[in-house]
Amino acid sequence: MSGHQALGGRILTKPFMVLMVIWLIGSFFGVQRFFMDGMGAVSNLNGGYAWGIWVVYDVVVGTAFACGGYALAIAVYVFNKGRYHPLVRSAVLASLLGYAMGGFGAFFDMGRFWQFYEIFLPKNWNFNAVMLEVGLCVAIYIIVLFLEFAPAVLERLGMRNAQNTLNKVLFFLIALGVLLPTMHQSSLGSLLITMGHKIHPLWQTMHFQPLLALVTALIMGFSIVVFEASTSAVSFGRQPESSLLSGLSKAVIGLLSFFLLVRVVILLLQGKLGLIFAGDLGSLLFLFEMALFIIPLVILLSPARRSRGSQLLIAAVSMLFAGAMYRFNAFLITYDPGPGYSYFPSTPEIMITLSIIALELMIYLVLVKTLPVLHSEA
Amino acid sequence: MKRRDFLKATLGGTAALVGAGNVEARPNLEPATEAVGMLYDSTLCVGCKACVSKCKEVNDMPPVIENGENAWDSARDLSGDTLNVIKVYRDGAAAVKDAEIDGFAFEKRSCMHCVDPGCVSVCPVTAMRRNPKTGIVTHHAEACIGCRTCMVSCPYNVPQFQYNELFGQIHKCQMCNQAGVERIDKGQMTGCAEVCPTGATLFGSRKLLLEEAKRRTALKPGDSYNYPRGDISKPESYHEKEVPTYKPHVWGEKEAGGTNVMHISSVAFDKLGMPPLGERSAASIAESVQHSVYSFMALPALALAGLTYVVRRNTNDEDEGGDA
Ligand code: SF4
Ligand code: SF4
Numbered sequence A: 001m002s003g004h005q006a007l008g009g010r011i012l013t014k015p016f017m018v019l020m021v022i023w024l025i026g027s028f029f030g031v032q033r034f035f036m037d038g039m040g041a042v043s044n045l046n047g048g049y050a051w052g053i054w055v056v057y058d059v060v061v062g063t064a065f066a067c068g069g070y071a072l073a074i075a076v077y078v079f080n081k082g083r084y085h086p087l088v089r090s091a092v093l094a095s096l097l098g099y100a101m102g103g104f105g106a107f108f109d110m111g112r113f114w115q116f117y118e119i120f121l122p123k124n125w126n127f128n129a130v131m132l133e134v135g136l137c138v139a140i141y142i143i144v145l146f147l148e149f150a151p152a153v154l155e156r157l158g159m160r161n162a163q164n165t166l167n168k169v170l171f172f173l174i175a176l177g178v179l180l181p182t183m184h185q186s187s188l189g190s191l192l193i194t195m196g197h198k199i200h201p202l203w204q205t206m207h208f209q210p211l212l213a214l215v216t217a218l219i220m221g222f223s224i225v226v227f228e229a230s231t232s233a234v235s236f237g238r239q240p241e242s243s244l245l246s247g248l249s250k251a252v253i254g255l256l257s258f259f260l261l262v263r264v265v266i267l268l269l270q271g272k273l274g275l276i277f278a279g280d281l282g283s284l285l286f287l288f289e290m291a292l293f294i295i296p297l298v299i300l301l302s303p304a305r306r307s308r309g310s311q312l313l314i315a316a317v318s319m320l321f322a323g324a325m326y327r328f329n330a331f332l333i334t335y336d337p338g339p340g341y342s343y344f345p346s347t348p349e350i351m352i353t354l355s356i357i358a359l360e361l362m363i364y365l366v367l368v369k370t371l372p373v374l375h376s377e378a
Numbered sequence B: 001m002k003r004r005d006f007l008k009a010t011l012g013g014t015a016a017l018v019g020a021g022n023v024e025a026r027p028n029l030e031p032a033t034e035a036v037g038m039l040y041d042s043t044l045c046v047g048c049k050a051c052v053s054k055c056k057e058v059n060d061m062p063p064v065i066e067n068g069e070n071a072w073d074s075a076r077d078l079s080g081d082t083l084n085v086i087k088v089y090r091d092g093a094a095a096v097k098d099a100e101i102d103g104f105a106f107e108k109r110s111c112m113h114c115v116d117p118g119c120v121s122v123c124p125v126t127a128m129r130r131n132p133k134t135g136i137v138t139h140h141a142e143a144c145i146g147c148r149t150c151m152v153s154c155p156y157n158v159p160q161f162q163y164n165e166l167f168g169q170i171h172k173c174q175m176c177n178q179a180g181v182e183r184i185d186k187g188q189m190t191g192c193a194e195v196c197p198t199g200a201t202l203f204g205s206r207k208l209l210l211e212e213a214k215r216r217t218a219l220k221p222g223d224s225y226n227y228p229r230g231d232i233s234k235p236e237s238y239h240e241k242e243v244p245t246y247k248p249h250v251w252g253e254k255e256a257g258g259t260n261v262m263h264i265s266s267v268a269f270d271k272l273g274m275p276p277l278g279e280r281s282a283a284s285i286a287e288s289v290q291h292s293v294y295s296f297m298a299l300p301a302l303a304l305a306g307l308t309y310v311v312r313r314n315t316n317d318e319d320e321g322g323d324a
């Protein structure tokens, strides 16, 4: 067998019920949004802030959280480190759910949701538009993730033939699974270019946007993998495998150093270093964000620290927040459309986002309990 | 090919994907051949809002009424129901018209009909279009998915979504030339220019309007000038007026590639709420980056080929090695 096991156990646990309540509250507002009053009634979106947390959290940050499958696929298949293999399946599931959540969020946010299919009609395509690339690429990637995860379902159903057929083309799906996130995660950065002066100068790096977006996606992807490695070990009551984690740590050290270096050199080249110490909101957020990137670097660079589970966890969490902060700062917190506009998400808006997350977690819990997802040796 | 070479090609292709490739920059777009537009002279505007009312009438939109005061439209900003609005700059006592200190000034906000429009560049479904001849930027709701990228990418926050309707749509000034209205195609001028009593909003070809704007900003303050009303190529009438102290700046000559609707004023444009723009349009930079990254899909295809090879090899290795 593949060595993957269903966790089993009761589905309707207390945490699960809490998630269900959150999901129900969000769904109530969802009904209001889609069937009664429209998005104005449930959100604080306005003429200046056309994008709020539905786009910036659910899509921009959420899909980066969902880059675990992407990061691991690069580590396992492209750089031929087959030893990470046991983790792939759970990483793919988390990615699938994360991207599906991004898709949900995008649909909640879609002003003219009833004609969403217009973006799939070639006659409409505008090849200059970054949003076209993001939209189509994410849609295809969700399908790819679904097919990458399908072996777990087929194994459970005992459909050996289908499983074998799929295994024959799996290498191509994996290659797509590396290419597509590279494309759309970097394009999320390009979106910032089109917003021009509305993006704070500390985050408006113009030509470098795609590169920085991609590196943050990888950093967040790897930290999610570290997370999953420990949770999977905990579920089977064992210590996380340290050779695995130290291998991942090396990749992360490289990425973090690269990001910090590029970030500072760009600001130097663009003559913006002075803004870092301006003492305004932008500079404080920038310093906070940089600290979040530096903390994990400090932890991981010391062999003594990185062998301790608790320190590793701090590093992983710090990285997740660092990447999320980078994207939140750039897209929303320092975003400035000009005088007369302000934005803070409304309660229903937040509840809708939370309900999508709750749904994602519920599905994850059900699937790891019923399908062979987690690996007993990871 | 050797595996190493493939690996290199893959990494090279993937690196180029994120912008390390050679960037063939696309310059700003040029003005359309027969670009039409408007010149708004803030010093002539008396704040009567006749243009706001006329705009609603032409576009069949309800007036926005505040405090039961319904003599004129009292919309304060652009919205799904308002394509044109007159805003007021106030400083201190706000006593002197067109003075930056202790003064006040008017500013018209409506679509600038950019020469290199951000909204057109970013719309994934081509629902924003620039007419190649007139340069007029129109919206086509039948394809629009409501992603609102046009809103975040318009330097002037012009496109507005009807958030308060279940089946809302994006609205913006289409220079009175959308299907069903077509005032420009019929040889008429824009509604707002037609009703402007002082010629503060003047209609015409971009070329003539730019000349007029430069002429005015070069005039000597205190002299008198004969100001046209309506359409600059065939003014309905003129009125003589003392020349104010113009700022030597025609907004829209160069900003982010220029606009077909241009503004002149006695008060600095940043005080009037205009955004801090350079000469290069964000659209031209984003498109340069994106097209050099994708080089019409050749790079992604190459990267995919390389990745497929490498992944296949590595999965085979595992099989041979007897994976646990
Ligand atoms: S002002 Fe905004 S909406 Fe009007 S053409 Fe320019 S980018 Fe488009
Ligand atoms: S909201 Fe509509 S017009 Fe604007 S960018 Fe999206 S699809 Fe295009």
Ligand code: SF4
Residues within 6 Å of the ligand: B051, B054, B055, B056, B058, B059, B083, B084, B110, B111, B172, B173, B174, B175, B176, B190, B191, B192, B193
């Ligand atoms: S050109 Fe027409 S649509 Fe545009 S502001 Fe003037 S009246 Fe309104």
